[in-house]
Amino acid sequence: MLELAMGIMLGLMGLGAGCAMIAGIGPGIGEGNAVAKACEAIGRQPECKSDVTSTLIMGCAIAETTGLYGLIVAILLIFVAPGIFTNILKEAIKG
Amino acid sequence: MTEQQTPDVHSRHFRAVDYGLIALMIVPFLICIVLKVLFTPASEGVHISGALVFLEIPFPVQPLIISESQVNSWGVILSILGLCLYLTHGLTAKAVCRRQLLAEWIVEKCQKLVKDNMGEYFSTWAAFICAILGLSAFSSLSCLVGLFAPTGDVNVTAGWAVLVFFLIMHYKFRGGLWNYFIGLFKPIPVFAPMNLIGEFSTPLSMAFRHYGNVLSGAVISALMASALGGLSKTLLGWLPGILGDIPYLRVGIPAVLSIYFDVFSGCMQAFIFAMLTMLNVAGAVPWDEWRARQEKRKLRSGANVTTGKTA
Numbered sequence: 001m002l003e004l005a006m007g008i009m010l011g012l013m014g015l016g017a018g019c020a021m022i023a024g025i026g027p028g029i030g031e032g033n034a035v036a037k038a039c040e041a042i043g044r045q046p047e048c049k050s051d052v053t054s055t056l057i058m059g060c061a062i063a064e065t066t067g068l069y070g071l072i073v074a075i076l077l078i079f080v081a082p083g084i085f086t087n088i089l090k091e092a093i094k095g
Numbered sequence: 096m097t098e099q100q101t102p103d104v105h106s107r108h109f110r111a112v113d114y115g116l117i118a119l120m121i122v123p124f125l126i127c128i129v130l131k132v133l134f135t136p137a138s139e140g141v142h143i144s145g146a147l148v149f150l151e152i153p154f155p156v157q158p159l160i161i162s163e164s165q166v167n168s169w170g171v172i173l174s175i176l177g178l179c180l181y182l183t184h185g186l187t188a189k190a191v192c193r194r195q196l197l198a199e200w201i202v203e204k205c206q207k208l209v210k211d212n213m214g215e216y217f218s219t220w221a222a223f224i225c226a227i228l229g230l231s232a233f234s235s236l237s238c239l240v241g242l243f244a245p246t247g248d249v250n251v252t253a254g255w256a257v258l259v260f261f262l263i264m265h266y267k268f269r270g271g272l273w274n275y276f277i278g279l280f281k282p283i284p285v286f287a288p289m290n291l292i293g294e295f296s297t298p299l300s301m302a303f304r305h306y307g308n309v310l311s312g313a314v315i316s317a318l319m320a321s322a323l324g325g326l327s328k329t330l331l332g333w334l335p336g337i338l339g340d341i342p343y344l345r346v347g348i349p350a351v352l353s354i355y356f357d358v359f360s361g362c363m364q365a366f367i368f369a370m371l372t373m374l375n376v377a378g379a380v381p382w383d384e385w386r387a388r389q390e391k392r393k394l395r396s397g398a399n400v401t402t403g404k405t406a
Binding site: 057058061062064065068069071072075079080 | 143310314363366370
């Protein structure tokens, strides 16, 4: 019974981690748009290349945040949550 | 002639102070490495775990945990202190040595950065911004010597973010508590919960952005190293004896990832943290209301003075 419950739980945690990483789509599209616009800007005004590049890197790093939230959730689900939930399950079955 | 030459000669030669301060830069890292080696449990292969716990002091509500991230960040602080003292001790009005030029360059760059982003009013903030920038960058870079990066622990970055949150709040209250409270209900009263959440989401996002970048870099590096170890075992495991046990593919390839994840990402996140601190604090001041308040206060004090005179 314990093995079955733990198997179901670990499998669902893996699925949850996979679903959480869908968050990676948004920043991907967003950063792609940002880089495309930056290329246009540099093509139009090559003399302001350094300004555009520094602003682009800064903006990309901030736009990455939403993807990183998903990544943090996935990492926590894979590496941290199983230990905690296994303990809870064991105590529940004992008690 | 000899009087003019003496400072020059002295600055070129290393003195005991220089050795002491360079030792202060390096020794904290060595102590942290020794502590890590002593406390790491013996295990095979690559493990992904949080900070090691060195000590637990029993306290009434919850035990106080002294973990690797705290010890490492204190090591980084001591090391930066040593660096600053080394760069700035024995300054002369006429820059005659390289370290003084370097120190002046750092200070000028920081003051220019703060003045450009925060305006003239906040020009004294250069020291604080430089401290945050240096602490964050050195903490992220400390994983290059094999330590656990303190910024990979959410408690450390959350501590910094809470500090920044209090600073932002302090400048928001400049316009008066009542004005701040009214501001939450703008543009329409329905937005009040949203505005309240927005206030708290600033430090939260700052903490998680920095922590997530460093942590994800560490996790991906560890996964890559373990995968390369397994790959080299399957590819080159047929070699006789101990030659087959050495993970050849793990040599050099993870270092390429480390350049991006540790060096570039660490410095970038330090810069972004400092940048967001500057923008949030500088943008928090309600200038119009603050000026109106100051005018009112001046009027009141003026009125007091006049009444005092008449009395």
